[in-house]
Amino acid sequence: MLKIKIEKTAHPKPKPTGPLGFGSVFTDHMFLMDYTADKGWHDPRVVPYAPIVLDPAALVFHYAQECFEGMKAYRTAAGRVQLFRPDKNGERLRSTHERLCIPPIPVDDFVQAVKALVAVDKDWVPAEEGTSLYIRPFTIATEAQLGVKASSAYQFCIIASPSGSYYPTGIDPVRIYVEDEYVRAAPGGTGAVKCGGNYAASLLSGEKAHRLGYGQVLWLDGVERRYVEEVGSMNCFFKIGGVIRTAPTAGTVLPGITRMSCIELLEGWGYPVSVAPLPIEDVMRADEDGTLEEVFGTGTAAVISPVGELKYRDRAAVINGGRIGPVTQRLYDTLTGIQYGRLPAPQGWITEVE
Amino acid sequence: MLKIKIEKTAHPKPKPTGPLGFGSVFTDHMFLMDYTADKGWHDPRVVPYAPIVLDPAALVFHYAQECFEGMKAYRTAAGRVQLFRPDKNGERLRSTHERLCIPPIPVDDFVQAVKALVAVDKDWVPAEEGTSLYIRPFTIATEAQLGVKASSAYQFCIIASPSGSYYPTGIDPVRIYVEDEYVRAAPGGTGAVKCGGNYAASLLSGEKAHRLGYGQVLWLDGVERRYVEEVGSMNCFFKIGGVIRTAPTAGTVLPGITRMSCIELLEGWGYPVSVAPLPIEDVMRADEDGTLEEVFGTGTAAVISPVGELKYRDRAAVINGGRIGPVTQRLYDTLTGIQYGRLPAPQGWITEVE
Incomplete structure (x- = not known):
């Protein structure tokens, strides 16, 4: 069970009006958690959405030691917000981490992190027919050194983007x-x-x-x-x-x-x-x-x-x-x-x- | 021919003393050049070595639209500094860009950029037998959006790292x-x-x-x-x-x-x-x-x-x-x-x- 620190933004952004696109508008917050060899995965937190600052030698820029998941939060007619099989995303991320030599994140922690971010940004889950909050968990290698090897440091992030219906004018083959x-x-x-x-x-x-x-x-x-x-x-x-x-x-x-x-x-x-x-x-x-x-x-x-x-x-x-x-x-x-x-x-x- | 702006650091770092490793110590400066669809490649500059600041949705973090080159500057016994076939690195980068849908950088511009950075950081090229200045040009996709597509914006960077002899105790099979x-x-x-x-x-x-x-x-x-x-x-x-x-x-x-x-x-x-x-x-x-x-x-x-x-x-x-x-x-x-x-x-x- 993660102890997630929550730091809410002092400057909420206006919600988008009009038709939503895909993946270019982001919510007020993001989830972050860091990995170092001595501490393991640590410092899980929801913080205001902000740029990532990395040394130019960070391994993610050179050897693509990076991976992601894609999932959605849906708003029901009754106003509830729900996720679809988030444990399966957590299991797949774990197997991706393994293939890329990235230390694993327990599936329960993954699901808890997704829920924590969506709970804070719940108002960003759109209500119109076919819309949803697209959720993008991703992991990047952050150690700054140019040898070809698995990084000793990582950041796991989750960002979220209110997204429009994929088929605004009906399903089009x-x-x-x-x-x-x-x-x-x-x-x-x-x-x-x-x-x-x-x-x-x-x-x-x-x-x-x-x-x-x-x-x-x-x-x-x-x-x-x-x-x-x-x-x-x-x-x-x-x-x-x-x-x-x-x-x-x-x-x-x-x-x-x-x-x-x-x-x-x-x-x-x-x-x-x-x-x-x-x-x-x-x-x-x-x-x-x-x-x-x-x-x-x-x-x-x-x-x-x-x-x-x-x-x-x-x-x-x-x-x-x-x-x-x-x-x-x-x-x-x-x-x-x-x-x-x-x-x-x-x-x-x-x-x-x- | 690029018009490269040079901004020298006000705080030069101490040069490393003792045996050099590989790829973890960096010089005082880096070369940067940006690409946008409307301006093409623009604003070539040598600036103080500093972190890269990117939106968490930058495409490089998600779809690994990124590539690099590796080359070295060598100091001769007479104190000259020289590069080995840098045009070939430029040609290979161009073909990598093409495979990854990244707009090309002319080979002459590439070589000029490498020379500009090495000239500014010339004192960082070590003189001991077998040492060199390792040079790492790389390109990253910087557009912040989550659709799977070629980015509309990029940054081309060059960083450099004084490096030790690969065989400090003689060639070891x-x-x-x-x-x-x-x-x-x-x-x-x-x-x-x-x-x-x-x-x-x-x-x-x-x-x-x-x-x-x-x-x-x-x-x-x-x-x-x-x-x-x-x-x-x-x-x-x-x-x-x-x-x-x-x-x-x-x-x-x-x-x-x-x-x-x-x-x-x-x-x-x-x-x-x-x-x-x-x-x-x-x-x-x-x-x-x-x-x-x-x-x-x-x-x-x-x-x-x-x-x-x-x-x-x-x-x-x-x-x-x-x-x-x-x-x-x-x-x-x-x-x-x-x-x-x-x-x-x-x-x-x-x-x-x-």
């Missing part, structure tokens, strides 16, 4: 470019954890897709460039001939919390779910023979993101006439229903912030 | 662990550029090697885990039956400037050099049949790092009786001779700092 030049991850690398380097590596491919007129990239595996892995920074599902298929996370695919929740819901509803390597040719062949029924991405930002078109080499597959499919819609309605408190939640999925 | 679990790079990824994420991904493997009693890791390719790629953060050469072999840099191996210089020197000396994929089994077989003559790493920090032992699975190859070999020694003597002005340099290899 995205057009996806299947990337067969650049690679996001390979076995033995860092694809299964949420470290900064994975995202830096993805930018060029994202720009290429935009230039070609596509909204996102579908990544193939790094060895054979054959098996589907992720869409942009989301997990990806394919409904083919009644079976819902998604890539295993072993080693190269991020174990998404929305992904995990979708699999649990789908299995509960009686859909056959296959978590196994899926070659892109099988997807394109299913399009040819008319059995490619639905494709969607899953992630914290959009929750569920229907895919309307898949472009692979010289072939474009239009999925369900470019419209959202029934399973995709049901998952979206159910997950957002649970998150906003309109539907009952499975045991342990919802944590209320008092 | 390193023992190397051949890594066949974790992977540094895969084709289509970022292995051929100097971005932070590559180094974060390597830390766990380095810790494993240390735990097993080895100084560094030899990386195998990310697809077959069969072809030798790099040693730790150095390039790697193998002399087998009279032929000097090293991995091609295409896509997954960093194009080292020491590597390039070694290849040029070796070819000039008439050695057969083969730049082609080299399976680790061929290396181990050469050890068995007695034709594995020398192994060494090349990089800016150590210049040339002889390998005394290679451990691959259950076999340990001891190279040249664990002692530095004649070609390794000749390369070390020649390169350091050129760098410290004791030997004439090939055309364009040396840039003097006035």
Whole structure:
């Protein structure tokens, strides 16, 4: 149990008015906790949102020893504020820390820290349909020295940003470019954890897709460039001939919390779910023979993101006439229903912030 | 041609006395230059060494859009200060920027910036045998917003650190662990550029090697885990039956400037050099049949790092009786001779700092 010091700002910022965007307006406070070898993780505190001041030789600037999580706080119609499976974010952060040689933060401490910040900035959780408070926990290496080694000092931070509906004008299926030049991850690398380097590596491919007129990239595996892995920074599902298929996370695919929740819901509803390597040719062949029924991405930002078109080499597959499919819609309605408190939640999925 | 503003410190720090380490003591000044979409790269300046102040949402902390170079300034016996092939660092930074969607810095501007900082901090270039001023140019994404996209703002910085001899007690061959679990790079990824994420991904493997009693890791390719790629953060050469072999840099191996210089020197000396994929089994077989003559790493920090032992699975190859070999020694003597002005340099290899 952390003893969190709370220092409230003397200069609260005005809340944003009008439509909210994503990730550029921040609340009045942030959570900080430091690590040093002699003290371990120490000095947990909620303080006014302020710049981070680091020596130019801080390891985070050179060797990207840094990682993050993404999660949201939702305001229910009754005015309660709730988190969606925050323990799962804490578990994933712990496994990311391990891969990056960063000392672990206990899951309970992580959840407590998130709740502490959201409680202080509760008024920043927006109430309009589809809006939420996006929460960004992240860890950075702060030791100032240039040898390539794990840092002896870290800072764990949480910032939060009131965010608009991902679909202000209704769910709009995205057009996806299947990337067969650049690679996001390979076995033995860092694809299964949420470290900064994975995202830096993805930018060029994202720009290429935009230039070609596509909204996102579908990544193939790094060895054979054959098996589907992720869409942009989301997990990806394919409904083919009644079976819902998604890539295993072993080693190269991020174990998404929305992904995990979708699999649990789908299995509960009686859909056959296959978590196994899926070659892109099988997807394109299913399009040819008319059995490619639905494709969607899953992630914290959009929750569920229907895919309307898949472009692979010289072939474009239009999925369900470019419209959202029934399973995709049901998952979206159910997950957002649970998150906003309109539907009952499975045991342990919802944590209320008092 | 940059118009570099110079602001000298009013409080010069004491120079370090006693033996110098690596990368933890910094000079009085640093070079900074900013990028914004409307102004491009602007405001180049040498200023007193000071912390970097960034919004917690700065993209460098989240998506590791960051990269660096490593180079040295050497003091000759006559007291001159000189750089080794700085244009090659500038070219490599440009290609790293391109891979990470960072706007390019012209190579001439890069070299001018390095020279400007070293000129101001010239007294920090140490004079003792084997010492140098290590120079660390790096670029970080500074825009404060959490969408996964290339930043619209950057800072390019150069800091410098007086550094001790890599081999204070004479060249000591390193023992190397051949890594066949974790992977540094895969084709289509970022292995051929100097971005932070590559180094974060390597830390766990380095810790494993240390735990097993080895100084560094030899990386195998990310697809077959069969072809030798790099040693730790150095390039790697193998002399087998009279032929000097090293991995091609295409896509997954960093194009080292020491590597390039070694290849040029070796070819000039008439050695057969083969730049082609080299399976680790061929290396181990050469050890068995007695034709594995020398192994060494090349990089800016150590210049040339002889390998005394290679451990691959259950076999340990001891190279040249664990002692530095004649070609390794000749390369070390020649390169350091050129760098410290004791030997004439090939055309364009040396840039003097006035």
